[in-house]
Amino acid sequence: xxxxxxxxxxxxxxxxxxxxxxxxxxxxxxxxxxxxxxxxxxxxxxxxxxxxxxxxxxxxxxxxxxxxxxxxxxxxxxxxxxxxxxxxxxxxxxxxxxxxxxxxxxxxxxxxxxxxxxxxxxxxxxxxxxxxxxxxxxxxxxxxxxxxxxxxxxxxxxxxxxxxxxxxxxxxxxxxxxxxxxxxxxxxxxxxxxxxxxxxxxxxxxxxxxxxxxxxxxxxxxxxxxxxxxxxxxxxxxxxxxxxxxxxxxxxxxxxxxxxxxxxxxxxxxxxxxxxxxxxxxxxxxxxxxxxxxxxxxxxxxxxxxxxxxxxxxxxxxxxxxxxxxxxxxxxxxxxxxxxxxxxxxxxxxxxxxxxxxxxxxxxxxxxxxxxxxxxxxxxxxxxxxxxxxxxxxxxxxxxxxxxxxxxxxxxxxxxxxxxxxxxxxxxxxxxxxxxxxxxxxxxxxxxxxxxxxxxxxxxxxxxxxx
Amino acid sequence: xxxxxxxxxxxxxxxxxxxxxxxxxxxxxxxxxxxxxxxxxxxxxxxxxxxxxxxxxxxxxxxxxxxxxxxxxxxxxxxxxxxxxxxxxxxxxxxxxxxxxxxxxxxxxxxxxxxxxxxxxxxxxxxxxxxxxxxxxxxxxxxxxxxxxxxxxxxxxxxxxxxxxxxxxxxxxxxxxxxxxxxxxxxxxxxxxxxxxxxxxxxxxxxxxxxxxxxxxxxxxxxxxxxxxxxxxxxxxxxxxxxxxxxxxxxxxxxxxxxxxxxxxxxxxxxxxxxxxxxxxxxxxxxxxxxxxxxxxxxxxxxxxxxxxxxxxxxxxxxxxxxxxxxxxxxxxxxxxxxxxxxxxxxxxxxxxxxxxxxxxxxxxxxxxxxxxxxxxxxxxxxxxxxxxxxxxxxxxxxxxxxxxxxxxxxxxxxxxxxxxxxxxxxxxxxxxxxxxxxxxxxxxxxxxxxxxxxxxxxxxxxxxxxxxxxxxxxxxxxxxxxxxxxxxxxxx
Numbered sequence: 001x002x003x004x005x006x007x008x009x010x011x012x013x014x015x016x017x018x019x020x021x022x023x024x025x026x027x028x029x030x031x032x033x034x035x036x037x038x039x040x041x042x043x044x045x046x047x048x049x050x051x052x053x054x055x056x057x058x059x060x061x062x063x064x065x066x067x068x069x070x071x072x073x074x075x076x077x078x079x080x081x082x083x084x085x086x087x088x089x090x091x092x093x094x095x096x097x098x099x100x101x102x103x104x105x106x107x108x109x110x111x112x113x114x115x116x117x118x119x120x121x122x123x124x125x126x127x128x129x130x131x132x133x134x135x136x137x138x139x140x141x142x143x144x145x146x147x148x149x150x151x152x153x154x155x156x157x158x159x160x161x162x163x164x165x166x167x168x169x170x171x172x173x174x175x176x177x178x179x180x181x182x183x184x185x186x187x188x189x190x191x192x193x194x195x196x197x198x199x200x201x202x203x204x205x206x207x208x209x210x211x212x213x214x215x216x217x218x219x220x221x222x223x224x225x226x227x228x229x230x231x232x233x234x235x236x237x238x239x240x241x242x243x244x245x246x247x248x249x250x251x252x253x254x255x256x257x258x259x260x261x262x263x264x265x266x267x268x269x270x271x272x273x274x275x276x277x278x279x280x281x282x283x284x285x286x287x288x289x290x291x292x293x294x295x296x297x298x299x300x301x302x303x304x305x306x307x308x309x310x311x312x313x314x315x316x317x318x319x320x321x322x323x324x325x326x327x328x329x330x331x332x333x334x335x336x337x338x339x340x341x342x343x344x345x346x347x348x349x350x351x352x353x354x355x356x357x358x359x360x361x362x363x364x365x366x367x368x369x370x371x372x373x374x375x376x377x378x379x380x381x382x383x384x385x386x387x388x389x390x391x392x393x394x395x396x397x398x399x400x401x402x403x404x405x406x407x408x409x410x411x412x413x414x415x416x417x418x419x420x421x422x423x424x425x426x427x428x429x430x431x432x433x434x435x436x437x438x439x440x441x442x443x444x445x446x447x448x449x450x451x452x453x454x455x456x457x458x459x460x461x462x463x464x465x466x467x
Numbered sequence: 468x469x470x471x472x473x474x475x476x477x478x479x480x481x482x483x484x485x486x487x488x489x490x491x492x493x494x495x496x497x498x499x500x501x502x503x504x505x506x507x508x509x510x511x512x513x514x515x516x517x518x519x520x521x522x523x524x525x526x527x528x529x530x531x532x533x534x535x536x537x538x539x540x541x542x543x544x545x546x547x548x549x550x551x552x553x554x555x556x557x558x559x560x561x562x563x564x565x566x567x568x569x570x571x572x573x574x575x576x577x578x579x580x581x582x583x584x585x586x587x588x589x590x591x592x593x594x595x596x597x598x599x600x601x602x603x604x605x606x607x608x609x610x611x612x613x614x615x616x617x618x619x620x621x622x623x624x625x626x627x628x629x630x631x632x633x634x635x636x637x638x639x640x641x642x643x644x645x646x647x648x649x650x651x652x653x654x655x656x657x658x659x660x661x662x663x664x665x666x667x668x669x670x671x672x673x674x675x676x677x678x679x680x681x682x683x684x685x686x687x688x689x690x691x692x693x694x695x696x697x698x699x700x701x702x703x704x705x706x707x708x709x710x711x712x713x714x715x716x717x718x719x720x721x722x723x724x725x726x727x728x729x730x731x732x733x734x735x736x737x738x739x740x741x742x743x744x745x746x747x748x749x750x751x752x753x754x755x756x757x758x759x760x761x762x763x764x765x766x767x768x769x770x771x772x773x774x775x776x777x778x779x780x781x782x783x784x785x786x787x788x789x790x791x792x793x794x795x796x797x798x799x800x801x802x803x804x805x806x807x808x809x810x811x812x813x814x815x816x817x818x819x820x821x822x823x824x825x826x827x828x829x830x831x832x833x834x835x836x837x838x839x840x841x842x843x844x845x846x847x848x849x850x851x852x853x854x855x856x857x858x859x860x861x862x863x864x865x866x867x868x869x870x871x872x873x874x875x876x877x878x879x880x881x882x883x884x885x886x887x888x889x890x891x892x893x894x895x896x897x898x899x900x901x902x903x904x905x906x907x908x909x910x911x912x913x914x915x916x917x918x919x920x921x922x923x924x925x926x927x928x929x930x931x932x933x934x935x936x937x938x939x940x941x942x943x944x945x946x947x948x949x950x951x952x953x954x955x956x957x958x959x960x
């Protein structure tokens with residue numbers, strides 16, 4: 001293993017703001033179309049999800065709360081019976097292909113044996129039940145998705161080598177047939193390549209159109225993706241097993257990666273994540289190298305994208321940014337922004353799996369070197385209060401922060417961008433680079449004339465200088 | 468265990484945070500796992516608050532849970548020693564006042580907990596002042612009142628507060644204190660100097676008012692000044708209370724009748740509106756009402772007694788206040804429904820099929836589903852309920868706002884109905900600017916059609932158009948998935 005210098009990591013008190021990991025329900029229930037998510041928790045959990053789902057809650061989403069009442073906490077009621085009642089009701093109302101139980105802080109503290117009850121109940125009601133513990137004691141925000149996917153990985157069918165999938169050969173030409181479209185006025189060749197599927201499974205929940213885009217990019221390199229975890233439908237989970245390669249698309253999926261490697265015996269491809277044209281290129285390159293394919297046209301593709309977004313990069317070149325940290329995407333985003341020409345002062349991040357993000361960290365260092373900017377300070381488990389003090393000293397051009405701090409910082413004349421938007425916007429692949437830059441440049445672009453003379457719109461700071 | 472999809476009132480600890488962050492110079496430290504401080508987000512985004520929400524999470528993780536959290540909490544408190552603190556576990560290391568929030572999470576909801584917490588704080592500081600001998604028992608020279616129960620992020624609370632300050636000031640009553648919003652804890656000792664207390668939202672402040680009455684003999688006005696009749700009643704009660712002391716303190720009796728008459732007839736537009744002919748057209752129409760006890764009862768009264776509208780069903784989710792609510796709306800509506808289950812309310816509304824609904828955000832969505840117009844009159848709150856403009860529900864300005872709300876809700880429903888009946892919707896043929904009618908016949912291949920379906924409906928048309936423009940520019944006649952994504956990269960959205 002190459003011995004590289006790891007950037008300096010600091011660790012603060014961990015008193016920072018981020019969302020509860022059960023928020024993953026908000027996007028996962030939409031991704032997995034035949035699923036039903038049952039969050040087993042208290043009013044606090046329900047109230048949070050109600051606000052997080054926003055208007056979606058009125059559309060009768062495939063989600064519900066099993067609200068724990070006093071009798072449940074004091075062990076007066078039988079958990080098994082209570083859950084059975086609820087799951088039968090769900091089966092009658094919605095008939096999903098899978099029910100996913102989300103354990104919360106309360107179930108942790110009262111040590112409810114969800115993993116013990118689930119298999120028995122599954123037999124009784126005839127619907128698969130997956131248990132994922134997504135609680136704020138152990139995880140932060142997007143790591144909720146991590147625990148759900150790690151739990152789901154156990155349900156993927158076993159990959160059998162003898163199935164009708166051929167081994168990928170080295171030379172594409174032999175095993176493929178290319179048909180060129182007859183109306184040949186076009187620059188694009190419509191290919192109907194009948195390639196055997198590569199033994200590659202990608203993991204991470206992305207909107208279907210983005211997943212298709214990534215599939216297409218790999219297809220251009222003659223690699224056909226075997227499947228995705230999660231798949232659009234529970235019944236279409238990809239096969240896993242020895243001989244399968246897996247690669248993640250998001251930096252917060254370290255537990256899933258570990259589960260796939262250790263429990264399902266897959267091979268993990270460690271690469272930077274496909275965020276930004278540089279990240280996407282590096283990701284594809286790494287996958288190609290594993291499958292012994294020479295990447296075709298990648299550099300041109302990347303340069304093409306950089307040219308296309310010149311107008312945006314011009315706005316941010318030389319400007320500075322501070323990540324307060326909440327969704328674990330920070331390292332990849334920082335690396336991309338550095339490549340665009342920005343200076344990153346500090347990256348706050350809830351949790352850093354240094355092995356899973358090793359390639360990304362290395363890439364970050366290389367990018368800093370290439371762009372001749374100093375390596376940013378990386379702070380795990382940040383302390384928001386201290387960060388705000390630092391921001392007042394450093395005065396970055398842009399702060400990427402959560403919604404709890406965005407408005408107050410704006411009132412103190414620091415431009416902000418909601419970090420949550422990066423979780424829900426489409427930021428992966430070559431085609432979505434413009435989207436990320438739209439988000440980043442918007443606060444820097446739309447400054448109206450009124451505010452430039454005021455230092456702060458907060459009465460607090462006008463009276464005292466401490467906050 | 469019960470299956471729940473939606474709740475009207477939040478959990479108990481939210482109210483503790485509401486009360487704490489309403490007081491000035493109070494900082495709340497929540498000893499909780501990650502994510503429990505979404506209250507900060509709510510407050511910051513809904514109230515568009517310019518300052519940091521004074522709530523910090525002292526994060527509990529498994530490690531802290533295992534070896535006891537006392538040290539961590541204490542460390543966090545001493546870090547913020549300049550500010551007053553509010554923790555949920557007593558600590559003897561701190562020099563600041565510590566109160567145990569006596570709220571049982573499983574038995575009471577947000578509103579009841581707010582009520583209890585406020586009472587606890589008021590009791591604590593008054594008892595403390597009495598013990599230490601600096602409680603000021605003398606009444607203010609001029610008639611004054613406290614307003615109890617304005618908090619963040621309450622439903623139109625900031626606007627109501629402005630109106631509540633204005634309302635008694637014209638008859639000559641000043642405001643002593645407004646709690647909890649914006650008040651310093653150390654000023655609470657002067658709470659009992661006021662002549663009486665105003666309790667606009669009984670859900671949030673009844674207990675505190677009762678305590679002040681019992682211990683300090685302070686009368687309070689329970690009538691919420693929503694609507695012309697209630698506001699007149701409110702002022703009448705004020706004059707009765709003031710007249711108890713006025714003779715000895717200010718040597719005259721007060722009479723606000725002229726004030727009330729002037730406001731009712733000329734300043735507020737609501738009375739005139741209810742006599743005007745388009746309001747007469749609303750007479751006999753059916754409405755359904757639902758919300759918190761205060762607003763639901765008040766709106767029911769306004770609809771029936773001030774506008775002549777029939778209320779088929781009136782309800783509230785404040786189950787603990789069912790008796791008071793039933794008493795208030797007795798004889799005003801055909802049926803009452805007291806429940807926390809939104810599906811019951813939805814079913815009732817679907818059965819009744821009123822011309823308009825007056826309820827919460829949930830009822831607004833029920834209305835959308837059933838195609839019935841709905842005006843929002845109660846919490847739970849939504850960004851819509853924090854308008855920048857002045858929109859109180861209380862007082863005489865409030866009567867104007869409410870009349871507007873009611874009228875527009877019914878009217879828009881009428882408009883749609885009329886358009887339907889007379890086929891009045893825009894019937895011009897849409898000008899379809901499609902490139903596919905031009906010479907270059909662009910053909911969409913089968914697999915890209917299915918990709919297109921994955922794109923949400925409201926951008927699909929735009930993307931289709933962009934792609935066709937791109938294809939035409941590059942002389943492509945068949946659009947494939949490749950082409951669609953290339954178009955996205957090339958053309959700016």
